[in-house]
Amino acid sequence: MxxxxxxxxxxxxxxxxxxxxxxxxxxxxxxxxxxxxxxxxxxxxxxxxxxxxxxxxxxxxxxxxxxxxxxxxxxxxxxxxxxxxxxxxxxxxxxxxxxxxxxxxxxxxxxxxxxxxxxxxxxxxxxxxxxxxxxxxxxxxxxxxxxxxxxxxxxxxxxxxxxxxxxxxxxxxxxxxxxxxxxxxxxxxxxxxxxxxxxxxxxxxxxxxxxxxxxxxxxxxxxxxxxxxxxxxxxxxxxxxxxxxxKIERVVSRNEGQKLLSSDTTGRHMLEVFQETIGDTIPCYVNSQALGIEVNDQIERYILKETLGCEVPITSVKGMIGHSFGAMGAMQIISSLLSMEYGFIPPTIKTFGKGFEDIPIVYETRHQAVKSVCITNHGVSGNNASLLLTRI
Missing domain, CATH: 3.40.47.10 (Thiolase/Chalcone synthase)
Structure with missing residues (x-):
């Protein structure tokens, strides 16, 4: 294939x-x-x-x-x-x-x-x-x-x-x-x-x-x-x-079957999606869903710690451009493509990481080679999706 x-x-x-x-x-x-x-x-x-x-x-x-x-x-x-x-x-x-x-x-x-x-x-x-x-x-x-x-x-x-x-x-x-x-x-x-x-x-x-x-x-x-x-x-x-x-290595998407406007606050479903997406790959960083809703951001913290510990940095571009619902996943892909082409990890702005001190959040732009990025999205009513992007 x-x-x-x-x-x-x-x-x-x-x-x-x-x-x-x-x-x-x-x-x-x-x-x-x-x-x-x-x-x-x-x-x-x-x-x-x-x-x-x-x-x-x-x-x-x-x-x-x-x-x-x-x-x-x-x-x-x-x-x-x-x-x-x-x-x-x-x-x-x-x-x-x-x-x-x-x-x-x-x-x-x-x-x-x-x-x-x-x-x-x-x-x-x-x-x-x-x-x-x-x-x-x-x-x-x-x-x-x-x-x-x-x-x-x-x-x-x-x-x-x-x-x-x-x-x-x-x-x-x-x-x-x-x-x-x-x-x-x-x-x-x-x-x-x-x-x-x-x-x-x-x-x-x-x-x-x-x-x-x-x-x-x-x-x-x-x-x-x-x-x-x-x-x-x-x-x-x-x-x-x-x-x-x-290159699109893998995309995994699942629904939790939750009630109207609800989602799994434990993060268990998103964890399974994330782990299946990355497989044996250790991405250079995670381009995350984090947007300022504590439950969502805590899920991002949870899946990172459970899977990669503190080895892999995590960031969010939403402090810069906000959250555009159904367009956001594609925007995160495009930001990751630019990151791979020009060799940098974009910063998470506005935050000092209060309550998230135990994960490696990127606060300042890091100029380095980027060969792979994992992107995460999840929303109300239990949708969870993740994509692994690599450079050829």
Missing amino acids: DDIVITGYGIKAPGVSDKFSFLNVLDKGICTQSILKNDNQPHSSIVAGLIEDSFIEIKGKNYKRHSRAVRMAIAATMEAVEMSNLDYFKPHRIAVIIGTAAGAILELEQYSSKFFDVKTTPIQGVSYADPHTLSGSVAEAIGSCGPTFTVTTGCTASLDAVSIGKLLLESGSVDACIVGGTDAPLGQWTINGFKKMRSLSTEATIDKAGVPFSTEHRGFVLSEGAGIIVLERKKSAQARKQMIYG
Whole structure:
């Protein structure tokens, strides 16, 4: 069975417009978050990860009738396709598999009152309620007519998309897969929902919000963004002399079968996923889920100590760009690809590791060779996923 490799990627994140701006953020440990103001409720402003670009026009084409999540995915895909020279493959041999948690929730909230009258209902209204518009629109934008799937498994969605893409390539069903995730959740529906759950940070200052690995802080920073990756078999990449950025060694994803909005607080299920993913490999570091929710971050501490002790450093990029739900796994992959290409481990910013002193958290950028990275994702209702990425 041939290796499955990455030959291109694209990213849109807070303060990040392309590969090199993301490299700068990661290498220098820059926080790109800002204050999201609510004009209707002046005292309810929150720290969030905002992207300035509207992505209405992409490559000379207008996408104003598409949801923001779709537009971001298309923009990131265009970058990935260009990097990987994807026009080498026949359109029906290219799969598109995109993950999301919130879909078009922003537009559904924005236009909700208009749907009660057919005269004011936007003509694209049906597409907002159809999550598959996401992957279908990406496929149309690049001229692909192969298998197309939308994955709606929450915070693990983009790692799940990678898993499905890897299986399609290994089976020979397609020759290339566009995989990843996108989310634009910065509306009151999502914000108030996570406030109600007491998992969203309500801190008024950026440096105190969404602090990974800290028992002194509470809550995550909600962010928007898209991360897209191109997968293909190693033989085809070598045959066309395409640069290979990394190899997908293993992806493991499982659901715990938990009650609504619950998850296994012991970390036992995530531990099994993590251990199966790394196998006998000792990764150079763990690019972790840690985002400022104590239960999640304690699970990261637990699985690291139980499996690797203090041998392997751990970090989180979420203090820089926040947490973008279903897009986050792909963003973590892309950050790890940059880490391997340019030889550094990105820092975990904002935190002093209070309550996590017994694990080797990376607080300052470490410049060193990186040959392998393990990525972790888990979310409410019991989704757990992990991916082992290596350099060829």
